[in-house]
Amino acid sequence: MPRPAAKILLPVLTGVLFLSLWYGVRAVMPPDLRFLLPAPEAIGRALLANGPELARATLNTTEGATLGFLLAVTVSVFAALGLSLSPLMRVSLYPYLMMLQLMPVVVVAPILVLWVGPGLKSVTVITFLICFFPLVVNTTQGLVSTDRQLVELFRLYRARRGQELRLLRIPAALPYFFTGLRIAATLAPIGALVGDYTAGSSAGNGGGLGFQAIIYSSQAKYPALFATAAITCGLGFVFVAGVLVLSRFALARWHEAPDRKDN
Amino acid sequence: MPPPSPIVEFREVAKRFGDGPDVLADISFAAQPGDFVALIGPSGCGKSTLLRLIAGLSPVSEGTLTVAGRDPEQAAAELAFVFQDATLLPWLTVAGNVELPQRLRGVPAAARTAARHRALALTGLADRSDYLPRQLSGGQQMRVSLARALTLEPKLLLLDEPFGALDEMTRERLNEELLAIRAQQAWTAFFVTHSVAEAVFLANRVVVLSAGPGRLAEEFAVPLPYPRTADTRLTPAYQELVVRISRRLRSVAPAAVPA
Numbered sequence: 001m002p003r004p005a006a007k008i009l010l011p012v013l014t015g016v017l018f019l020s021l022w023y024g025v026r027a028v029m030p031p032d033l034r035f036l037l038p039a040p041e042a043i044g045r046a047l048l049a050n051g052p053e054l055a056r057a058t059l060n061t062t063e064g065a066t067l068g069f070l071l072a073v074t075v076s077v078f079a080a081l082g083l084s085l086s087p088l089m090r091v092s093l094y095p096y097l098m099m100l101q102l103m104p105v106v107v108v109a110p111i112l113v114l115w116v117g118p119g120l121k122s123v124t125v126i127t128f129l130i131c132f133f134p135l136v137v138n139t140t141q142g143l144v145s146t147d148r149q150l151v152e153l154f155r156l157y158r159a160r161r162g163q164e165l166r167l168l169r170i171p172a173a174l175p176y177f178f179t180g181l182r183i184a185a186t187l188a189p190i191g192a193l194v195g196d197y198t199a200g201s202s203a204g205n206g207g208g209l210g211f212q213a214i215i216y217s218s219q220a221k222y223p224a225l226f227a228t229a230a231i232t233c234g235l236g237f238v239f240v241a242g243v244l245v246l247s248r249f250a251l252a253r254w255h256e257a258p259d260r261k262d263n
Numbered sequence: 264m265p266p267p268s269p270i271v272e273f274r275e276v277a278k279r280f281g282d283g284p285d286v287l288a289d290i291s292f293a294a295q296p297g298d299f300v301a302l303i304g305p306s307g308c309g310k311s312t313l314l315r316l317i318a319g320l321s322p323v324s325e326g327t328l329t330v331a332g333r334d335p336e337q338a339a340a341e342l343a344f345v346f347q348d349a350t351l352l353p354w355l356t357v358a359g360n361v362e363l364p365q366r367l368r369g370v371p372a373a374a375r376t377a378a379r380h381r382a383l384a385l386t387g388l389a390d391r392s393d394y395l396p397r398q399l400s401g402g403q404q405m406r407v408s409l410a411r412a413l414t415l416e417p418k419l420l421l422l423d424e425p426f427g428a429l430d431e432m433t434r435e436r437l438n439e440e441l442l443a444i445r446a447q448q449a450w451t452a453f454f455v456t457h458s459v460a461e462a463v464f465l466a467n468r469v470v471v472l473s474a475g476p477g478r479l480a481e482e483f484a485v486p487l488p489y490p491r492t493a494d495t496r497l498t499p500a501y502q503e504l505v506v507r508i509s510r511r512l513r514s515v516a517p518a519a520v521p522a
Binding site: 147149150152153154155156157158159163167168171174253254255 | 318319320339344346348350352353354363364366367368395396397
């Protein structure tokens with residue numbers, strides 16, 4: 001592992017190289033094509049100039065992403081418990097869960113808008129659909145792959161089924177659950193964006209980042225489009241960071257963290 | 264006084280899994296209260312299966328097996344099991360792990376704490392209550408596992424190669440500690456091991472099993488008096504018995520046949 005100073009300096013260096021490359025490409029581009037790659041400072045200016053409208057869109061997208069994410073977490077936990085307790089359910093439902101993952105959300109999004117109505121409701125449902133699969137699969141996997149010897153230990157001491165679930169299977173599944181949560185956190189803002197790309201137009205609240213992207217694109221406001229993309233990245237970062245903090249808090253004590261004494 | 268009734272009694276027991284061949288055949292054997300029985304034999308001779316039958320984790324296929332005069336399924340309260348791995352829950356402290364069996368049985372917290380203190384004192388881990396398993400060495404983890412079994416004050420202690428993964432010195436020290444604990448708590452023990460030296464040091468009866476299917480090949484009495492200490496290993500009587508049993512073990516498990 002590089003030393004701590006290097007762990008900060010190296011990414012900064014990469015960033016500087018990347019920006020130099022960016023300006024370099026712009027410098028060699030024919031001037032009439034430079035609009036395709038706006039200068040970073042132009043993107044910053046667009047961010048400020050469109051501040052209120054982007055802030056509103058960010059808020060809308062965040063709301064949809066958060067609601068859909070939380071809904072997916074809640075439903076997937078119950079679904080995973082059911083699936084883990086019944087092999088019959090597992091065998092019957094797994095193929096359809098796989099299909100759910102393969103389902104092209106962009107294509108079914110317009111149908112969902114017709115079903116549940118435009119705006120936040122659609123955005124939430126679409127985010128839910130995209131987050132649900134990794135959560136349910138990972139959590140189920142965690143609940144059914146408890147160490148065999150530990151299960152035997154519980155059986156030896158005549159643990160009731162509820163005790164086995166509460167004291168053994170659920171804590172043992174937490175690392176798997178958080179893996180699913182991390183994947184879902186990266187997907188949630190993307191799901192919300194796809195959602196209001198399709199369903200945000202008639203939302204009545206001005207729509208989210210996806211809808212804003214359509215508008216900027218149609219108005220050829222490319223720096224603002226880049227700014228929208230940057231905000232989406234930032235939103236994803238916040239989601240993932242939130243999950244990482246949560247997972248550290250829940251697992252660090254006994255799972256994969258450096259050694260430290262707890263009292 | 265009538266002779267004590269055996270705590271574990273096998274009568275012509277056979278065990279197979281599904282339609283497979285016999286894993287154990289023709290097992291007739293009785294252990295009296297206070298016996299320390301070491302089971303030794305080549306890999307695949309069914310030593311661990313034998314323990315699992317006694318623990319009621321798996322039913323016998325033929326014959327009868329009684330534990331404390333009852334069906335093994337009904338005798339669970341009388342026995343404790345120590346697995347080859349420490350099988351500790353990584354998210355619980357030493358205290359939480361040691362109290363687990365009693366917690367599962369609904370023993371009140373105060374009684375659990377008292378039993379935990381007693382067990383950890385016996386295994387020399389009184390000051391490690393708040394540690395997590397991953398903060399302990401392999402030997403210490405095994406001690407926690409043993410303490411967990413002892414909280415139940417079992418009549419019968421089943422140990423499945425508990426020290427097999429430890430280095431020689433730690434293993435010898437734990438063997439001495441195990442006997443010291445037994446001097447204070449009268450349980451009957453079944454101890455599965457690959458080590459003849461360990462078997463002779465611990466047990467008053469060493470049972471050699473042969474493989475394919477597992478049968479009782481021969482039983483050796485170990486006349487060495489308890490308490491046994493590290494010095495016991497230096498006595499001619501001990502060493503002579505280790506040699507005799509090793510020879511017998513080699514005759515049931517020819518070196519040419521891979522395990």
